[in-house]
Amino acid sequence: MGDETSSKIKIKCEDVWKIFGDGAEDIIKNWDQYKDMNKVERLEKTGCVAGTRQASFKVAEGEIFCLMGLSGSGKSTLLRCINRLHEPTAGKVFIDNQDITALPAPELRDVRRKKIGMVFQHFALLPHRRLVKNAAFGLEIQGMEKKEREKKAYEALELVGLKGWEKSYPYELSGGMQQRVGLARALATNPEILLMDEAFSALDPMIKRQMQDEFVKLIKKVKKTIVFVTHDLHEALKLANHIAIMKDGAIVQQGTPAQIVLNPAKGYVEEFVKDLPKTKFITAQDIMQKLDKWVMPVGSSSEEVTNKMNENNLRYIFLVDENQKIQDTVDYFNLTLLDGFFKSIEDIPKNKRPTHYPTISVSSDTFLESLLDQAADTKVPIVVNDSQGKLQGVISRETILSSLQSA
Numbered sequence: 001m002g003d004e005t006s007s008k009i010k011i012k013c014e015d016v017w018k019i020f021g022d023g024a025e026d027i028i029k030n031w032d033q034y035k036d037m038n039k040v041e042r043l044e045k046t047g048c049v050a051g052t053r054q055a056s057f058k059v060a061e062g063e064i065f066c067l068m069g070l071s072g073s074g075k076s077t078l079l080r081c082i083n084r085l086h087e088p089t090a091g092k093v094f095i096d097n098q099d100i101t102a103l104p105a106p107e108l109r110d111v112r113r114k115k116i117g118m119v120f121q122h123f124a125l126l127p128h129r130r131l132v133k134n135a136a137f138g139l140e141i142q143g144m145e146k147k148e149r150e151k152k153a154y155e156a157l158e159l160v161g162l163k164g165w166e167k168s169y170p171y172e173l174s175g176g177m178q179q180r181v182g183l184a185r186a187l188a189t190n191p192e193i194l195l196m197d198e199a200f201s202a203l204d205p206m207i208k209r210q211m212q213d214e215f216v217k218l219i220k221k222v223k224k225t226i227v228f229v230t231h232d233l234h235e236a237l238k239l240a241n242h243i244a245i246m247k248d249g250a251i252v253q254q255g256t257p258a259q260i261v262l263n264p265a266k267g268y269v270e271e272f273v274k275d276l277p278k279t280k281f282i283t284a285q286d287i288m289q290k291l292d293k294w295v296m297p298v299g300s301s302s303e304e305v306t307n308k309m310n311e312n313n314l315r316y317i318f319l320v321d322e323n324q325k326i327q328d329t330v331d332y333f334n335l336t337l338l339d340g341f342f343k344s345i346e347d348i349p350k351n352k353r354p355t356h357y358p359t360i361s362v363s364s365d366t367f368l369e370s371l372l373d374q375a376a377d378t379k380v381p382i383v384v385n386d387s388q389g390k391l392q393g394v395i396s397r398e399t400i401l402s403s404l405q406s407a
């Protein structure tokens with residue numbers, strides 16, 4: 001996703017609390033008295049359990065947001081507050097800027113049916129129904145007529161790789177395939193939002209990895225906003241655009257996978273990430289430098305180019321056209337040799353141009369690990385392009401080396 005300020009916020013939770021037990025409001029009001037107790041002490045004293053405490057987060061449209069934490073940390077409770085399967089004790093939830101917490105029951109039902117799909121850990125398939133009927137279940141509830149809903153169910157099953165299995169029964173499938181049906185059922189209603197609770201946790205490690213890979217590809221195609229609950233840090237790092245780490249009902253840190261891995265909050269999160277190979281999580285986006293010092297318009301004079309390179313102590317600079325596409329790469333040493341003879345770089349005969357360096361360009365989500373391999377093949381800084389080939393940032397060898405030190 002893009003940066004948060006420019007993307008539309010799809011889901012917003014503001015200070016959401018869910019206390020199980022009587023007298024919950026009182027506990028929230030006097031939280032200071034209870035905050036240093038552990039769960040059991042609190043339960044003895046108050047008869048209540050704090051499922052989720054003061055949780056705030058935003059999910060931008062089209063992103064995967066992971067709630068990660070150990071068992072009992074409050075992930076499922078918070079997830080269920082989003083569509084009010086759990087009624088929040090305090091706080092607000094907004095979807096598309098609509099206050100979900102204030103909706104009367106019929107409207108809430110409408111939002112749930114039209115906008116939200118859920119996928120659970122234990123598939124929750126109907127054992128006596130063929131896959132097509134399982135996948136069509138949500139549509140059936142919506143009252144869609146049979147022919148149309150089965151058509152959509154076929155499409156959803158194809159999307160998750162189960163074409164040809166439509167007439168089978170759940171017991172004929174492996175766990176991974178059953179979870180695909182769960183996913184197809186959620187996708188069949190074409191919801192804008194998917195709430196997924198440990199969707200892949202029951203699968204064997206190998207099937208799980210395969211499902212994660214396919215899921216990432218699938219989601220790029222169907223463009224959903226997803227809140228994904230997992231207790232598996234690797235899974236969160238692999239899937240998420242943003243992660244919120246939960247402990248004892250509260251969110252203790254939020255950030256991109258790279259931010260979490262590189263700057264873990266002291267203590268709890270630090271413990272989680274300490275053994276991770278950092279180069280697998282830092283991306284080109286995280287370390288690239290802004291363009292200003294690295295580019296000049298393609299018509300610049302060699303004097304202008306030399307001056308800018310001197311000022312910034314650069315060995316290479318990129319000449320770009322008005323669309324921010326690289327037209328040439330200038331090597332300082334060649335340029336100074338030629339200086340004085342030509343007014344503009346473009347006046348230099350092609351065969352004498354201080355250029356023709358092959359630039360290595362990568363996309364912003366390339367991992368540092370792979371940048372390292374590529375940097376070995378070139379002295380010229382690596383450039384980061386968007387999908388249209390427009391320059392976004394530059395990564396010099398020095399940047400790569402210094403980011404390795406913090407890795």
Ligand SMILES: Nc1ncnc2c1ncn2[C@@H]1O[C@H](COP(=O)(O)OP(=O)(O)OP(=O)(O)O)[C@@H](O)[C@H]1O
Nearest residue numbers: 020049050051070071072073074075076077078231
């Ligand atoms: N319906 C309920 N009634 C009472 N307490 C509950 C209820 N649901 C959850 N809790 C408590 O709230 C806390 C958070 O539970 P939650 O299920 O949200 O954790 P979780 O992070 O999803 O854990 P797991 O990884 O095991 O699924 C736990 O202490 C749990 O015992």
Ligand SMILES: [Mg+2]
Nearest residue numbers: 075076077197
């Ligand atoms: Mg849970």
